[in-house]
Amino acid sequence: MLYSLSRPPARPRLTRSVGPFFFFLLFRCPFHARNSSPPQLTRAPAAVPAVFRAELFAAIKEGRSTNDPVRIDAMEPQVFKALLCFVYTDSLTEMKQEEEATMCQHLLVAADTYDMERLKLICEHKLCKHIDVGTVANILAIAEAHRCHVLRSACFAFLGRKANLTAVMDSDGFEHLNASCPSLVKELLAMHSMT
Incomplete structure (x- = not known):
């Protein structure tokens, strides 16, 4: 069953007062x-x-x-x-x-580790709202490592604008992305060479 990121499937709540x-x-x-x-x-x-x-x-x-x-x-x-x-x-x-x-980045990694698909989808959805020049490289590396296709697509859409890609290429995050996911960097640069 496929779930929409905008509305993950609901489960009944037990309680709000759960303590530490x-x-x-x-x-x-x-x-x-x-x-x-x-x-x-x-x-x-x-x-x-x-x-x-x-x-x-x-x-x-x-x-x-x-x-x-x-x-x-x-x-x-x-x-x-x-x-x-x-x-x-x-x-x-x-x-x-x-x-x-x-x-949400840390929770997404934990959700993937513990096979908690609903939590992973919720974190993916929230991270889509936090994509900017300062965060996109790290979010994209996480999306790639944890098979978050919607989040990956959102990062690519953001980086599809030449001004955004240029700003990100000047950041430390881009160096990290290049070191951890060189194929993604090649894909991004190929995408921009076509336009």
Whole structure:
């Protein structure tokens, strides 16, 4: 089933008051985010990402206790908190406007890692609104790495204007894009040589 980015499929919300999430019990197994202390949690998640389930079953298969913490070191605590908030409430936490683009980039990566397609689509949609000369190179690299075709197309549309591409080519972000995705840079330059 294909979903529109403008209206992701809705799921019923459990609650808005979910509290802090740096510690979370899932089938009685605690998850700790890096540099966090374990606050209390009283609600069950609306949907358990398959990767979390796989981690739990791997721990059981390896003979580890389900009471042993499963460490998640690949993301910042505030990103993990937002990810868990989404798992529990099916909505994103409130973000300051100036932090939204960065947080959505991190959440998109986490959503792809944990196979949370709805969260990935929501982040992709929000990032489309943050494309500008200062962000487009990084957003395009993320879109390419995580197979976000709509976001990639939005970046290409922005860079399709010669003035935008010229401004971006003078930025550090373009150097990063060239180093991480040289084929994208070639595609962009070929697109402009045709016009």
